[in-house]
Amino acid sequence: MIIQVILIGALILLFAVFVGRAHTVRGQAAKRVGFVLFVLGNAYAILRPNDVTWVAKHVGVGRGADLVLYLLVIAFAFFTVNTYLRFRALERRFTDLARTIAIQGAAEPPIDTRLATVPESRDGGDTPAGPASMNTASMNSASTSASAIGSST
Structure with a gap:
């Protein structure tokens, strides 16, 4: 057809x-x-x-x-x-x-000034902050003060 x-x-x-x-x-x-x-x-x-x-x-x-x-x-x-x-x-x-x-x-993310640099590190210079570069003494003091606050309540 x-x-x-x-x-x-x-x-x-x-x-x-x-x-x-x-x-x-x-x-x-x-x-x-x-x-x-x-x-x-x-x-x-x-x-x-x-x-x-x-x-x-x-x-x-x-x-x-x-x-x-x-x-x-x-x-x-x-x-x-x-x-x-x-x-x-x-x-x-x-x-x-x-x-x-x-x-x-979009806004730029805020910079956390506490983690930007560590004022004094073991070698005497400013180094970038982060878990690997933080000294253990400051980490221990922060954890003991947090546990003291938690136990006082």
């Missing part, structure tokens, strides 16, 4: 062109022109149903209503893919926007 070749060809052509150029200016213009042609074709089908039946019989479909239904299925598939691609693009834009706002609003 010739209608099967026409419908499959239309689906392949629409998806190839649409997915490849979904968000370009030409792609958007082509979508608008296609939509206007689709609406005009449906208006013609409403006004002249016998002509649609004649076209349907020549392409291998029994009734004009069936031909219109087939074309509506293609239009619905086109609409579904269009909506999916739009939502995917919007999600990508929202993600990029959220990342940009998060990076711009």
